[in-house]
Amino acid sequence: MRVIIVGAGEVGSSIASSLAGTHEVVVVDVDGERVDALTYSEDVLAIQGDGTSISTLREAGIEEADMMIASTDDDETNLVACGTAKTVDDPFTIARVKNVDYLETWQHAADRTAFGVDFMVCTNLLTAQDIVRVIGLPAARDVDPFAGGTVQMAEFGVSADSPLADQTVSEADRFDSLTFAAILRNGDVEIPRGGTRIRADDKVVVIGNPESVQEFAREIAPRETPSSNEDLVIIGGSDIGYHVARLLEERGLSPRLIERDADRARELAEKLPNTVVMESDATDAEFLAREHVDEADAVVAALESDEKNLLVSVLAKQLGARRTVAVVETTEYVSLFETVGVDVGVNPREVTAEEITRFTRELHTENVSLIEDDRAEVIEIEVDDDSILVGRPIRESVADLPEGFVVGAITRDDQFVVPRGDTVVESGDHVVVFVERDALEAVTEQL
Structure with missing residues (x-):
């Protein structure tokens, strides 16, 4: 499949890296330095130019393209690029936007x-959905549903005081x-094998039905067990903060939201009937x-800058x-946030690159989640x-498939079927x- 990606930033580059091994990928960007960097780092054709x-x-080969992905940081540029592509030919178009109004x-x-x-x-809605899923499972760093919600994949961090630390998988x-x-x-x-020992600071990926994953979450972090009367605090009335509150309300929860701007706080209070909206500067330790806030089960930092979050x-x-769960706009800062004590950086x-990659892979599979x-x-x-x-x-x-x-x-x-060694697939x-990345192509060909 020939795929054209407009935008060679973090999102576009990540998508290009994921697709380059199995598709013919062309990347377009106005920034010559980004084009040069991508040319040397990935097996793609990179072109400097305006994707609109x-x-x-035409230079990128839109007439032969099966798909075009517009992934710049500007909503309007992405929409115009898709519209322009449709005037030339009829590739399948994917647009990345931040503004939910466009969606x-x-x-x-x-x-x-x-x-x-x-x-x-x-982007903003996906980020909010990701945050809400993570809040719902104690110690979870990532959560994705499969098979219409019958199956759940979750990634958990193992702390030094977790009951699972130093246990074998068996x-x-x-x-x-x-x-x-x-x-x-x-x-x-x-x-992992039966004798593999789980260590503090490991991250464990488990797959099961939602009830078992919830039970595992309670086991791995018993002091963080969620309840229907959780105290959830959202700091920042940004678009992401608003959607986190709205989604929590849909789950029957009543979060608190702190917003500094009086007009924005008033607007949010009108839109969120089950959220307590407080007008204040959340960087004020005395106010917190x-x-x-010390009694909060989870605090979500959704301000407009990484430094404030x-x-x-x-x-x-x-x-x-x-x-604590923090929105981190700069990818390189995620590990820094988690190193200094923030539980999850989103x-x-x-999140956007994973969703677009997931969609492109769903042409051949039902659902996909990217790991690490x-x-x-x-x-x-x-x-x-x-x-x-x-x-x-x-x-x-399994014996006939790659490791x-x-x-x-x-x-x-x-209906959920527990996979064991003697289970026969129908x-x-x-x-x-x-599947590990190195084995992905060989495994999917045989599945």
Whole structure:
């Protein structure tokens, strides 16, 4: 498949890296330095030019393109690029936007082709959804649903005081409908065996039904068990902060939101009937103490700058807040935030790149989740009679596949099936598997 990507920033570069191995990728950007950097780092054709220009798109081969992804940091540029592409030919177009208004307009179009866009990805809404999923599971760093919600993948951090620290996988595997898919340690991905020991500071990827994943979350972080009367504080009435509050309200929760600007606070109070909106400067430690932020189960920092999000997250932690989740606009800062004590840093660009990559992969699979900067993937595939898994016990199939592959879950007629060595996969089953990047192509060809 020939894919044209407009925008060689963090999002575009990440998508290009994910697709370059299996597709013919062309990247367009106005910045010559970005073009040069991408030319040397990835197996793609990089062109300097304006992605909204017909001549540039023709140079990139828009007439032969199957897909065009507009991923610059400017909403209007992305929409115009998609519209321009449709005037030349009819590639499938994907646009990245931040403004939810554009998404709502696109969704309300009868055939969802407004702006010349076939699929739209909204950064702010995706980020809010990611934050809400993470809040719902104690100690979780990432959460993704599969098989229509019947299966859940979650990544957890293991702290030194966690009951799982220093246990073997066999000792920790006490859940009937849960599979230990991987252990992430110092940037490396390890497929765990029964004798593999879980260490403090590891990240553990598990796949199972939602009930087992919740039970595992309570086991790994018993002091962070969520409840229906959670005290959740959102700092910053940005678009992301607003959508986090709205989504929490939809779950029956009543968060508190702190916003400095009086007009914005009034607007949010009108839009969020079940949220207590407070007008104040959240970087004021005395105010945070006065409002008992120390008692919060989770504090979400959604201000407009990384520096302020870091400050309020650290303040909340020092006061005694149980958990902090911060929006981090600069990708390189995510590890810094987590090093100084922020529990989870959510980068909107990474979330967006993953969603677009997931959608492009869904042309061949049902669902995809990227793990550890695309070092591995969790994918859902509906298997047929040609699959190496069908009609055989899983242990036999796995023996014939490359290392770095784990069957995490199976659903059959919308029912969860626990995958064990003697489980026989049937044609039509939905299989959720964990695959390391190096084994991905070989495994997916046989599934």
